[in-house]
Amino acid sequence: MTTRLTAGLLWGGFFLGSTMCGIASGQDQPTDGSPAKVVLSDEALKIHQAGYVWDGHNDLPWAMRNQAESSFDKLDISKDQTGLHTDIPRLKKGNVGAQFWSVYVPAGLRKTGEAFQVTMEQIELVKTMCDRYPETFQLALTAEDVRKARAAGRIASLIGMEGGHSIENSIANLRRLYDAGARYMTLTHSATLDWADSATDDETHNGLTEFGKEVVREMNRLGMLVDLSHVSPKVMKDAMEISTAPIIYSHSSAKALTGHPRNVPDDVFPLIRKNGGIVMVNFFSGYVRQDATAWMKEIDDLREKWKQETDGDDKEVTARTQAWIKRNPPPKATVHDVADHIDHLVEGIGIDHVGLGSDFDGVPSLPDQLEDVSMYPYLTQVMLDRGYDAEAIKKVLSENMMRVLEEAEAAASDKRNE
Numbered sequence: 001m002t003t004r005l006t007a008g009l010l011w012g013g014f015f016l017g018s019t020m021c022g023i024a025s026g027q028d029q030p031t032d033g034s035p036a037k038v039v040l041s042d043e044a045l046k047i048h049q050a051g052y053v054w055d056g057h058n059d060l061p062w063a064m065r066n067q068a069e070s071s072f073d074k075l076d077i078s079k080d081q082t083g084l085h086t087d088i089p090r091l092k093k094g095n096v097g098a099q100f101w102s103v104y105v106p107a108g109l110r111k112t113g114e115a116f117q118v119t120m121e122q123i124e125l126v127k128t129m130c131d132r133y134p135e136t137f138q139l140a141l142t143a144e145d146v147r148k149a150r151a152a153g154r155i156a157s158l159i160g161m162e163g164g165h166s167i168e169n170s171i172a173n174l175r176r177l178y179d180a181g182a183r184y185m186t187l188t189h190s191a192t193l194d195w196a197d198s199a200t201d202d203e204t205h206n207g208l209t210e211f212g213k214e215v216v217r218e219m220n221r222l223g224m225l226v227d228l229s230h231v232s233p234k235v236m237k238d239a240m241e242i243s244t245a246p247i248i249y250s251h252s253s254a255k256a257l258t259g260h261p262r263n264v265p266d267d268v269f270p271l272i273r274k275n276g277g278i279v280m281v282n283f284f285s286g287y288v289r290q291d292a293t294a295w296m297k298e299i300d301d302l303r304e305k306w307k308q309e310t311d312g313d314d315k316e317v318t319a320r321t322q323a324w325i326k327r328n329p330p331p332k333a334t335v336h337d338v339a340d341h342i343d344h345l346v347e348g349i350g351i352d353h354v355g356l357g358s359d360f361d362g363v364p365s366l367p368d369q370l371e372d373v374s375m376y377p378y379l380t381q382v383m384l385d386r387g388y389d390a391e392a393i394k395k396v397l398s399e400n401m402m403r404v405l406e407e408a409e410a411a412a413s414d415k416r417n418e
Helices: 006-014 042-050 060-068 088-093 107-111 115-132 143-151 171-180 210-222 233-242 266-275 290-309 314-327 335-348 376-385 390-417
Strands: 053-058 096-102 137-139 155-162 182-186 225-227 278-281 354-356
Touching (some): 042 376, 042 390, 053 354, 060 096, 060 115, 096 143, 096 390, 107 115, 115 137, 115 155, 115 171, 137 143, 143 155, 143 390, 171 182, 171 210, 225 390, 278 390, 290 314, 335 354, 335 376, 376 390
Parallel strands (some): 096 155, 278 354
16 A cells, blocks of 8 residues: 555546556557557466566555455455456456565554554455465465466465564564564654654654664564655664665666655665665556656645645535646556666666555555456566566566565564574
8 A cells, every 4th residue: 555645545536547558569550640559469478477576566455445344255356356456357368477465554543553463454354365265376485385376377466564563662572473464564654753753744753763773683583574655754764784685676666767755765775785685666657657746645635735725624625636636637657667677677777576465455546457356477578678578577576575585484484594
């Protein structure tokens, strides 16, 4: 889950759509001069099916909680679900073979003392999904579990916590969540914590506090991946200085191309390469297209202005917002924008350090030809068109993430042996 800004939520509520689409070789060129759609080739489909997609971040569990009270009876994902980005038929069409399911809970729950409990409930929801659809999903806690799930023709289902608020400032809770099945934790979400600064909140600690550093060390010992999406640049640097295992960015893109604070700055690229970590590219239009980021900031600034002018009249602010969005529809990315971020990260860090972290069911606007989990082959096609060979494409789709998990498990084993 990425978009917690007011504009992001409104984008989802009032998005008017776009006809923009990407251009690639082998395309259908419209006669009206509009950009062409990417056309899948037999070669791209063969490469895509020969491997599998390992996605770093999908928010289906929170969508199920919001839309269906966490009930697969009320919302059966074995059938097409047009209100979601994710369902089983489309997962199979996209050749998703391993998925980190986000067990996101709102950062505000840290103030009510509910964050840990609700996170545990979300973990149980992922396990319930695996039990409800055993022919499709198989819970995976280790790299070997992923291999076993793939051998059985199932989607290896791993669990990632989105935000250190879930541990409620407790190392014991961190261990409990690991024991329950969580295999990565994003150190912060939208809010700065008592021990770590968020990228989208006030930076009050200049990075990690001593307790924050101890959290990273304990995650290394457990074998839980340290996820640096959402954290401040100084937290990124502190974590990589401490971590004895590869870190991940489960759903982030390149800040040099799209200047949202959630994205990864170039000056940490050498640290990622040295650490052996991975950046899994986010698909959200606001993180992969600069004018979409600027649009988000503009509407947020306007809403703050209107709140002051109307003494906080939510109804009036909403009406003004709706009218403004109708006059100024948000920009929408294309599959090519996402590929641009892959290119930049490959050039800056290396082909062994890039993956995919879509953020499906956690964002309000997705690129043309990457609108849901069935669409990953279009990204394979664009990478092929740009000169990536089959080996490189498979690394980005899944092999790099497998390496990172294996190395994190090995580092944890070394820690325990010490």
